[in-house]
Every structure is written in structure tokens, then in C-alpha cells.
Amino acid sequence: MEKKKxxxxxxxxxxxxxxxxxxxxxxxxxxxxxxxxxxxYFFTTFAGLTAVEGAAIIGIARIVDAITSLVMGSLTDNFYKTKLGKRFGRRHFWLLIGSPLMLEYVLMWVTGMNFWYYLIVYLLFEIIAASVLIPWETLPTEMTTDYKARTKMSTCRMFISATGTFLATFVPGQIINMMGQHNAYAYFVNALVFALIFAVCIMAANLATWEREITPEMEAEFAKAPKLGLWGGLKKQVKDYFSTLKIKSFRKHLLIYLFSFTGKDVYNTIFVYFGVSCLDISATNSANILSLSFVGILVTVIAGFLMVKKGPRFLFLSGYSIMFLMLGAFYMIYRIKPDNIMMWLIIVGLIYQVGRATLEFTPWNVFPFIPDLDEIVTKQHREGIYAAVMTFVRKSTVAIATFVVGLVLQSGGYKEGQTVQSVGTQDTIVSILIIGTGGLILIAFCVALTFKLNRDTHDILVDEMNRLKEGGSKADVTPEAKEVVEELTGFKYEQVWNEDNAK
Known part of the structure; x- marks a missing residue:
């Protein structure tokens, strides 16, 4: 008997x-x-670009990357049809090649280049990252169907992510401090250190995980599928992606994810400007405030427990409430400017990071359960498509948000290469931090109030799906199961468990 790969x-x-x-x-x-x-900040301070040029690079690259993410979702779902997919796995092949390609990260942190150079190298890294993250994000659904096991994986993932976020804010500050506040080479050294770490981590994940085996049924489905050609294939992909929006809980999850994460990104993008130009602290101290994200390492452990006991809605609302309060506290620090300003920034920044860590933890702990909602509707496994849609819409909105931040900075009178800015520019920076971040999180908060997917409702849905898989009749559904399926999917119960729903 042939040994399994x-x-x-x-x-x-x-x-x-x-x-x-x-x-x-x-x-x-x-x-x-x-x-x-x-x-x-690197682009506008060391690379000689304007705020609009720097934001345009990030924005354009994110849009191109968002399109790449859509392609990757369908590509990784169907990669089992290729020789490489059969040999290395439709998901794991991308981790295998993505590991050494992480070294490309250093190329965007060099000085003396023009706009097109920075655009191209950043665009390439975004594409490489998407080719790794899209297939990797599907692995919990590939590896197990158990709620607790998936929650364990997602909790560990967010624990690692919180550690990475802490390192990403703490280590750069230390390198910049050691090599000099005005030394552009410090940013290159920092990128090299992290590129090597990324390569090792991706390879380790590749070796420790597995995926669903290619079944004869999958092969048979491929053999009978019509050959659509390039244009027909693209049209089918677009239909597949739009079909995900038919799932009610996914639409809500997508809105929560997009607005909360984009709000967090606005905060991260503007905070160094806020610290340097509005509070007159160094870039290193600003980075140190961001590095208080280390508290997220502990938060993920607690949030993993609460995810099972209280459900995602409780976590969403708790995290957002904390962030609202701390954004208000940052505004008070700016207006009052107390003598012991660093002490207050550390206290407020630490509590803010508790909310931020909860914000980051929850959506990706919910995601592994979304494909189950799709499966009971369509009878298909489409994890990659859902991961691609999440990545696509997020990166598209982040691209717009990043560009808008740069545009608002420029229109607010920001002077490139200067740490001292006018009072009007300082007010612009504060408005981006407080109103920009807070407004986006407020939208996510309102949607989260109506989110119903949790451990109990997921278990009921999966039990009903297993009953249908075993040949059970829809006529025998319990009132509770019918209500849960309809609430989570947005479909009438009589319409679910039908392959035509994927069209």
C-alpha cells in the first residue's frame, strides 16, 4: 500500500x-x-517622496495586490489539478516557494531610488505575501472540522501574530535608536532582520501542517467540468467571488473586518506623525508606544477562552469600546500636554493595545467557520475563495484609506522632511488619528451588534449539515436547526444544500 504524502x-x-x-x-x-x-514616514523623510507620492505607491500596490488575491483564491482551490499541486499540495506549494522569496522585502527600504522603483518593489512584495497568506489562511478548515481545534489553531495564530506585531514595533525602535534617528540605513537593517525571520517562519509552518487529500470525487468533478477558456474562466471566477456575498453572516463579518482593520491601519499609519509632530517626542519613542502591542500576546490567550465561552460578538464590542475610550484619552493628552507626557502615553497606549489585540484576534477566529455556512448552502468546499474575497476587499479599502491619509496630510500643509509642523497641520494629524480611526471602528461596532455566529449556533448548523450529508430529509429538520440555518446563511431552509447556489 502506497504511503500517504x-x-x-x-x-x-x-x-x-x-x-x-x-x-x-x-x-x-x-x-x-x-x-x-x-x-x-520613510518615503517622506528619507526617500525624497511627497506624502501623496508615498501614499500613492502604497495605494496602487494594494489595489494590484487585491486583484492578485482574487486570482490566488481560485488558483489555490484548483491547484490540485496540476502536477505541482499533486506533488506539493494545492496549499503547501505556495508556502514552499514563498519562504525564500521573503528576502524581496529589503528592496523597498533603500534610499536614492525613484517613484517607479519603490512602486515596483513594494508591489512585488504584496503579491508574494498574498500568494503565501491566501492558501495558508485556509488550513484550519482543511485540517479539522472541530470547533475547539479550529479555535485552538486560530488562537495560537493570533498569539503568534501579536508577538509579531510587538516585534514589528519594538525592534525597529531599538535599531533606529542604536543606529541614529536620522540614519536611513537603520530601516534597511531592520528589514533584513525581519525578512530572514519571515522566511524561517513560513517554512516551519509548511512543515508542521497538512491539507485535505485529493479525492477521486474531486478528480471526477474536474474531468467532467466544461473547458471554459480564459475569458469564460475569468467570468466564472467573478461569479464565484460575488456568490460569497449571498451568505448573510459573511457579509456582516466582511463589514466588521474591513472597517475595524482599516481603522487600526489608519492609527498605525498616522501615529508616528502624531508623536513626532504633535507631541514633540522622537520617532523611537513613538515606535515604543506602538510596541506596547506586546500586551496582545496575553490578550489572545484570554480572548481564546472568551471566544468559546462568550462568542465573537462579545469580543467585538469589548475591543471597540476600549479603543473608543483610549482615542479620547489621546486627544486629551494632545490638548493638555501634561509634563509627564510619556507616562500618560504609555498608560493610554497600553490599554489601547488591549482593544486593538481583541479587534485583530476575533475576525480571523470567526473566519474558519464561514466556509461551513457556505457548504450547507452550496454543498461545496470553497475556503480559498472566501479567503481571497476577504483579502481583496480589505486591501482595496486599505489602499484607499492609505491614499486618503497621504492626501489629507498634504492638504493639511505637511512639509516633507521636517519634524516641526504648523498648528494647522498638527490639528489635521490629530483629526486623522481620532476621527478617522474612531469613525471606522464605530461602523464596525454597529454591525457587530447584529452578529449571531458563535459556538452554539455553529454546532447546530454543522450537525444539520452532517444529517443532510448522510441522506437525511429536509422535511425532518428541527425548528431550532431551521431557524439557525436561515439566520446564519440568509437563505430559506428549503433553498439550502443545492449546488446551484454557488452560481
């Missing part, structure tokens, strides 16, 4: 394997935290 051999989902799985989010969390906190 490692990537198709299921094992127990232990804490160790869950942590190893989560290592990829050192890249997912740290790389873009560094980009959000320092890249626009």
Missing part, C-alpha cells in the same frame, strides 16, 4: 502544531505593521 496525513491538532501553523502570521502581522507604521 506528509501533506495529506492528518495528525492531532496539538498546541505545538497550532503554534507552528501560526508562525506564518509573523510575516502577516509584522511585515504590514512595519509598512503601516514606518514606510510612508
Amino acid at each position: 506528509r501533506i495529506y496525513t492528518p495528525k492531532e491538532v496539538t498546541i505545538g502544531r497550532s503554534l507552528a501553523y501560526g508562525l506564518t502570521d509573523v510575516m502577516g502581522g509584522a511585515a504590514f505593521t512595519i509598512v503601516g507604521a514606518f514606510l510612508l
Whole structure:
């Protein structure tokens, strides 16, 4: 009997394997935290670009990357049809090649180049990152159907992500402090250190995880599928992506995810400007305030427990409430400017990071359960498409938000290369921090009030789906199961469990 390949051999989902799985989010969390906190500042201070040029680079690259993410979702779902997919796994192939390609990250942190150079190298990194993250994000759904096991994996992932976020804010500040506040080479050294860490982490995750084996049914489905050609294939992909929006809970989840994460990104993008130009503290001290994200390491452990006991809605509302209060506290610090300003910034920044860590933890702990809602509606496994849609819409909105931040900075009179700015410019920076971040999180808060997916409702839905898989009749559904399925999916019960719903 032929021995199964490692990537198709299921094992127990232990804490160790869950942590190893989560290592990829050192890249997912740290790389873009560094980009959000320092890249626009690097562009405008050391690379000679204007705020609009720097924001345009980030915005354009994110839009192109968002399109790439859509392609990757369908590509990784169907990659089992290729020789490489069969040999290395439709998900794991991308982790295997993505690991060494992480070294490209350093190329965007050099000085003396023009707008087109920075655009191209940043665009390339975004594409490489998407080719790793999209297939990797599907692995909890691939590896197990158990709610607790998936929650364990997602909790470990966010624990690792919180560690990566802390390192991404703490380490740069120390390197900049050691090499000099005005030394552009410090940013290159920082990027090199992290690129090597990213490469090792992705390879470790590749070796510790597995995926669903290619079944004869999948092969048979491929054989009978019509050959659509390039244009027909693209049209089908677009239909597939739009079909995900039919799922009621996914629409809500998407809105919560987009607005909360974009609000967090606005905060990260503008905070160094806020510290340097509004509070007259150094870039290192600003980075140190951001590095208080280390508290997220502990928060993820507590949030993992609360995810099971209280559900995601409780976590959403708690995290957002904390962030609202601390944004107000930052505004008071700006207006009052107390003598012991660093002490107050540390206190407020630490509490803010509790809310921020909860914000980051919850959506990606909810995500592994979304494909189950799709499966009971369509009878299909489409994890990659859902991961791609989440990535696409987020990166599109982040691109717009980043560009708008740069545009508002420029229109507010920001002077490139100067740490001292006018009072009007300072007020502009504060408005972006408080109103921009707070407004986006407020929208997420309102949507989260209506979110009904949790452990209990998910268990009821999965039990009903398993009953249908075993040949059970829809006529025998219990009133409770019918109500839950309709509430979570947005479909009438009589319409679910139908492949035509994926069209």
C-alpha cells in the first residue's frame, strides 16, 4: 500500500502544531505593521517622496495586490489539478516557494531610488505575501472540522501574530535608536532582520501542517467540468467571488473586518506623525508606544477562552469600546500636554493595545467557520475563495484609506522632511488619528451588534449539515436547526444544500 504524502496525513491538532501553523502570521502581522507604521514616514523623510507620492505607491500596490488575491483564491482551490499541486499540495506549494522569496522585502527600504522603483518593489512584495497568506489562511478548515481545534489553531495564530506585531514595533525602535534617528540605513537593517525571520517562519509552518487529500470525487468533478477558456474562466471566477456575498453572516463579518482593520491601519499609519509632530517626542519613542502591542500576546490567550465561552460578538464590542475610550484619552493628552507626557502615553497606549489585540484576534477566529455556512448552502468546499474575497476587499479599502491619509496630510500643509509642523497641520494629524480611526471602528461596532455566529449556533448548523450529508430529509429538520440555518446563511431552509447556489 502506497504511503500517504506528509501533506495529506492528518495528525492531532496539538498546541505545538497550532503554534507552528501560526508562525506564518509573523510575516502577516509584522511585515504590514512595519509598512503601516514606518514606510510612508520613510518615503517622506528619507526617500525624497511627497506624502501623496508615498501614499500613492502604497495605494496602487494594494489595489494590484487585491486583484492578485482574487486570482490566488481560485488558483489555490484548483491547484490540485496540476502536477505541482499533486506533488506539493494545492496549499503547501505556495508556502514552499514563498519562504525564500521573503528576502524581496529589503528592496523597498533603500534610499536614492525613484517613484517607479519603490512602486515596483513594494508591489512585488504584496503579491508574494498574498500568494503565501491566501492558501495558508485556509488550513484550519482543511485540517479539522472541530470547533475547539479550529479555535485552538486560530488562537495560537493570533498569539503568534501579536508577538509579531510587538516585534514589528519594538525592534525597529531599538535599531533606529542604536543606529541614529536620522540614519536611513537603520530601516534597511531592520528589514533584513525581519525578512530572514519571515522566511524561517513560513517554512516551519509548511512543515508542521497538512491539507485535505485529493479525492477521486474531486478528480471526477474536474474531468467532467466544461473547458471554459480564459475569458469564460475569468467570468466564472467573478461569479464565484460575488456568490460569497449571498451568505448573510459573511457579509456582516466582511463589514466588521474591513472597517475595524482599516481603522487600526489608519492609527498605525498616522501615529508616528502624531508623536513626532504633535507631541514633540522622537520617532523611537513613538515606535515604543506602538510596541506596547506586546500586551496582545496575553490578550489572545484570554480572548481564546472568551471566544468559546462568550462568542465573537462579545469580543467585538469589548475591543471597540476600549479603543473608543483610549482615542479620547489621546486627544486629551494632545490638548493638555501634561509634563509627564510619556507616562500618560504609555498608560493610554497600553490599554489601547488591549482593544486593538481583541479587534485583530476575533475576525480571523470567526473566519474558519464561514466556509461551513457556505457548504450547507452550496454543498461545496470553497475556503480559498472566501479567503481571497476577504483579502481583496480589505486591501482595496486599505489602499484607499492609505491614499486618503497621504492626501489629507498634504492638504493639511505637511512639509516633507521636517519634524516641526504648523498648528494647522498638527490639528489635521490629530483629526486623522481620532476621527478617522474612531469613525471606522464605530461602523464596525454597529454591525457587530447584529452578529449571531458563535459556538452554539455553529454546532447546530454543522450537525444539520452532517444529517443532510448522510441522506437525511429536509422535511425532518428541527425548528431550532431551521431557524439557525436561515439566520446564519440568509437563505430559506428549503433553498439550502443545492449546488446551484454557488452560481
